[in-house]
Amino acid sequence: MSVLEGKKIVLIITGGIAAYKTASLVRLFMKRGCEVQVIMTPKAHNFITPLTLSTLSKKPVYTQFFEGNTGEWNNHVDLALHADYLVVAPATSNTLSKMASAEADNLALATYLSAKNTVFFAPAMDLDMYKNPYNQENIKKLQQKGDILIPPNKGELASGLEGEGRMAEPEEILDFIENYIRKELIFYKKKLLITAGPTYEPIDPVRFIGNHSSGKMGFEIAKAAEKLGAEVTLVSGPTCQKLSHYSSIKRIDVMSSEEMYQKVTEHYQSTDIVIMAAAVADYRPETVSKTKIKKNEESFSLPLLKNKDILLELGKTKSNQFLVGFALETNNEEENALTKLNKKNLNMIVLNSLQDKGAGFSYDTNKITILDNKGGIEYFDLQTKEKVAENILKSIHERIKT
Ligand code: CTP
Numbered sequence: 001m002s003v004l005e006g007k008k009i010v011l012i013i014t015g016g017i018a019a020y021k022t023a024s025l026v027r028l029f030m031k032r033g034c035e036v037q038v039i040m041t042p043k044a045h046n047f048i049t050p051l052t053l054s055t056l057s058k059k060p061v062y063t064q065f066f067e068g069n070t071g072e073w074n075n076h077v078d079l080a081l082h083a084d085y086l087v088v089a090p091a092t093s094n095t096l097s098k099m100a101s102a103e104a105d106n107l108a109l110a111t112y113l114s115a116k117n118t119v120f121f122a123p124a125m126d127l128d129m130y131k132n133p134y135n136q137e138n139i140k141k142l143q144q145k146g147d148i149l150i151p152p153n154k155g156e157l158a159s160g161l162e163g164e165g166r167m168a169e170p171e172e173i174l175d176f177i178e179n180y181i182r183k184e185l186i187f188y189k190k191k192l193l194i195t196a197g198p199t200y201e202p203i204d205p206v207r208f209i210g211n212h213s214s215g216k217m218g219f220e221i222a223k224a225a226e227k228l229g230a231e232v233t234l235v236s237g238p239t240c241q242k243l244s245h246y247s248s249i250k251r252i253d254v255m256s257s258e259e260m261y262q263k264v265t266e267h268y269q270s271t272d273i274v275i276m277a278a279a280v281a282d283y284r285p286e287t288v289s290k291t292k293i294k295k296n297e298e299s300f301s302l303p304l305l306k307n308k309d310i311l312l313e314l315g316k317t318k319s320n321q322f323l324v325g326f327a328l329e330t331n332n333e334e335e336n337a338l339t340k341l342n343k344k345n346l347n348m349i350v351l352n353s354l355q356d357k358g359a360g361f362s363y364d365t366n367k368i369t370i371l372d373n374k375g376g377i378e379y380f381d382l383q384t385k386e387k388v389a390e391n392i393l394k395s396i397h398e399r400i401k402t
Helices: 017-031 042-046 050-057 076-082 093-100 107-114 127-131 133-145 170-184 216-227 257-268 310-316 333-343 385-401
Strands: 008-013 035-040 085-091 118-123 153-156 162-166 191-196 231-236 250-253 273-276 283-285 304-306 322-329 348-353 368-372 377-379
Touching: 008 017, 008 076, 008 107, 017 035, 017 050, 017 085, 017 170, 035 042, 035 050, 035 076, 035 107, 076 107, 085 093, 085 107, 085 170, 093 107, 093 118, 093 133, 118 133, 118 170, 127 133, 127 162, 191 216, 191 257, 216 231, 216 385, 231 257, 257 310, 273 310, 273 385, 310 322, 322 333, 322 385, 333 348, 333 368, 348 385, 368 385
Parallel strands: 008 035, 008 085, 085 118, 191 231, 191 273, 231 250, 273 322, 322 348
Antiparallel strands: 153 162, 283 304, 348 368, 368 377
16 A cells, blocks of 8 residues: 555646646556645646646646635645645746745745645756756755755756756656655564464364454554554464555465464564464364264364464564564453563563453454553553554554664
């Protein structure tokens, strides 16, 4: 999933020939799932029509402070504050200069000056204009303020000359912005290993011992972690959960506890954070019948063997990994969770109580308490599993930072 999914972009288009390329830029933003509000300077209309841009962005395009026919005010402050990111492309010499000296003689500039969020600007001008010390000074000023320069390319310019000043191509602008945002994410480049779902312990070719885990909690954590920039490996027991749109998550499907153990240990050494959200079966049948067991006897008992405790094993060989376990409890909840935290050498444990309404296997909601190995404890209200996943990751981040 793109880091731009769901983001609100204000695209400011100024009057340079490269403005014709912004039709593609709008399309690329839209394809990434952004909401795009185009604002044009009056001169940009000479290079591309508002109709093209409003058709592509599915929104009216603004240029004036007041709409001529209705007299409606286009509130530049609202426009600026509503956006997650402002993108000025192309940024002409004229607009750069006005941005750097806080002039507000059109809606685009007034919106820029009202913005509190990150502004990207992609200059476009002739090579000597770009090199001009006043332009370079303006660019520096904007960078000092915190605006982000999307450097122009070298190549053939509208004047026929060759040199630096061509606006970056729309795909390059998109890549640049996505990379920038990704690097700012709290789990950028962190390797997360997450387990989810139940395990099935085979009895015979048609039967197994399992549990009611839906896998939803682990999947939500994996998705939230990807959104926060992590490189996620998700080892999942049998579940109907899907990861559509999260193509960078490496999903490994397993069946039994032993298979989960194998896959988890394979990835453990290169992992920064492990979150064991899976409901691993504690026991497996001692033998697995090759043929279907017939119901010949009046009573039937099945000898069981204890499975490896995956988390306990990880805790024994922990080096720099941050280990997170789950504890599903019905009584003496905090005490039992703390015992597990210590016994398994964990950094943090997420406690669910089956006594809490709306928490547990079959719900879309969960109510958690987080305990850590430094004596910290955090209580959370009942929330969607999506929100719970975000909170768990935030809690991990807080503890890793300190
Ligand atoms: N866990 C594990 N391997 C197992 C059993 C559990 O890695 N064989 C992990 C779970 O994924 C969870 C944590 O250990 O993160 C605690 O699981 P839980 O079932 O609550 O506790 P158990 O240690 O199995 O203890 P008990 O069932 O006796 O409460």
